[in-house]
Amino acid sequence: RKLGYAIVGLGSYATRQIMPRLKECEHAKLVALVSGTPEKLERFGSEYGIPKTHRYSYAEYDRIRDNPDIDIVYVVLPNALHAEYSIRASQAGKHVLCEKPMAVSVAECQAMIAAAKKAGKKLMIGYRSRFQAHNLRAIELVRSGFVGKPRLITSEHGFTISPNQWRLDRPLSGGGSMMDIGIYSLNAARYLAGEEPIEVSAMESTGKADPRFRTVEDRIDWQMRFPSGALAACVSSYSSNHNAYRVTGTEGWVGLEPATAYEGQQMWTRTKGKTEQVTLPVPAKNQFVGQLDHMAECVLTGREPIVAGEEGLRDMRLIEAIYRSAREGRAVKLAKA
Ligand code: NAD
CATH class of the missing domain: 3.30.360.10 (Dihydrodipicolinate Reductase; domain 2)
Incomplete structure (x- = not known):
């Protein structure tokens, strides 16, 4: 089966680069959206066929816990919000893909790694190159x-x-x-x-x-x-x-x-x-699709992502x-x- 991604933060990178590429993935698909702007939830929700039950405001964010269609949460928020939203996703029992920079301090990166470890879930950083x-x-x-x-x-x-x-x-x-x-x-x-x-x-x-x-x-x-x-x-x-x-x-x-x-x-x-x-030669998957599918494959096979939380922490x-x-x-x- 294709694993379900929830996108958190419907800004430029999420809506222009990531969401369109999820359609091309072999092992992943877009299943949920999280945004503070109701108009964006409506607009992108209808564009991508995401039902109302799978659209969340930030206040409702922790309810992703009760949605079994969401396997992976992709945090695409301003940097200072990465740690909080990644940790809450881990606590909700979800795997996390978080944009670079992983967070804004070493202490935050360590807390994110600890939260994912405690939940027994994967943590990967968006190093698409x-x-x-x-x-x-x-x-x-x-x-x-x-x-x-x-x-x-x-x-x-x-x-x-x-x-x-x-x-x-x-x-x-x-x-x-x-x-x-x-x-x-x-x-x-x-x-x-x-x-x-x-x-x-x-x-x-x-x-x-x-x-x-x-x-x-x-x-x-x-x-x-x-x-x-x-x-x-x-x-x-x-x-x-x-x-x-x-x-x-x-x-x-x-x-x-x-x-x-x-x-x-x-x-x-x-x-x-x-x-x-x-x-x-033009590869079968571009870097965006490769990254999204790699995370899904790691979840499916139990392997560690090549750019796990520890890589973000080193940077x-x-x-x-x-x-x-x-x-x-x-x-x-x-x-x-
Ligand atoms: P953006 O400003 O276009 O989007 C940020 C989104 O966060 C907006 O939709 C905004 O509404 C939302 N948001 C939620 N809470 C907010 C708050 N308190 N203040 C401001 N905005 C808030 O930014 P972006 O370019 O999409 O960047 C988002 C993340 O993605 C950043 O961490 C950035 O480093 C990363 N990024 C990565 C790449 C890449 O190639 N890997 C490219 C661009 C951005």
């Missing part, structure tokens, strides 16, 4: 030694943010570009390196006169040192557009641009003095270390997790 063909190929190439020994990873993510949105309001976002888009630079550096950083060193650049950045940071640039000696140089920005990474090793490099966009990934490699563009530990390094103006050594 781990289901994207070019990203998978890049990981494979690096692991197979195609670039030799990795020495430098550059990973840049940013966009020019428009004013007046929850992303710029710290109580809802938990932070600035780092929480929203910089996390792609961080997560990619880690999956490309295939090892965990031991030291970070960060610098923040925020024009405090810009009304957009009254409560959150604009830019953070940081470096990470890995046990092998490889370094990552990463960019997170709310005032310039970036979406690229490159892994340079002793024998060549592999690079993607755009790297983690919704679509349009392009890939180049260089070895033996020759640069080539790599074209990949959050590093985000806290990056902020600390920038604040204190010194490198921060990381304890082995």
Whole structure:
């Protein structure tokens, strides 16, 4: 049978990227909606054929417990609400897929992991690039030694943010570009390196006169040192557009641009003095469908998601270390997790 997803938060990402893709899934389907806006419940409820019994306001949220059609709750709310709504879903006996960033602190991530564990249910984080063909190929190439020994990873993510949105309001976002888009630079550096950083060193650049950045940071640039000696140089920005990474090793490099966009990934490699563009066949499932089906398959088979809560926690530990390094103006050594 196809497992039933309830979507919590009917904002842009949920309604434009996720809900349409659930129709293409092999192991999952949309069965319920949770929103604070009655008009959205009505509009998307009728569009997707969700009966009134399967439409919930936030006040009614805990009643998902009594709905056996809901197997998985997908939390697509502003960052500061991720922990609360994920934990309540676990307590209602549901599996949870939660958007990135997992939450806004290490303590919240730990509470989410504990709640899912106590309920005996799965917890996965929405790291969709781990289901994207070019990203998978890049990981494979690096692991197979195609670039030799990795020495430098550059990973840049940013966009020019428009004013007046929850992303710029710290109580809802938990932070600035780092929480929203910089996390792609961080997560990619880690999956490309295939090892965990031991030291970070960060610098923040925020024009405090810009009304957009009254409560959150604009830019953070940081470096990470890995046990092998490889370094990552990463960019997170709310005032310039970036979406690229490159892994340079002793024998060549592999690079993607755009790297983690919704679509349009392009890939180049260089070895033996020759640069080539790599074209990949169109996969049967795009990254959104791959992610949604992976969670359903993990529930069906009992396997752990490849991006479980622990993966979100690792990123959050590093985000806290990056902020600390920038604040204190010194490198921060990381304890082995
Ligand atoms: P959005 O603003 O479009 O949607 C957020 C939704 O939450 C809205 O429908 C809003 O009404 C609702 N909401 C509920 N309580 C709220 C409150 N107290 N304050 C403000 N809004 C409230 O945002 P989005 O772009 O859809 O982002 C939602 C989440 O999805 C974020 O965590 C974001 O990081 C994540 N996201 C992930 C990707 C990805 O590619 N994986 C892309 C975009 C967004």
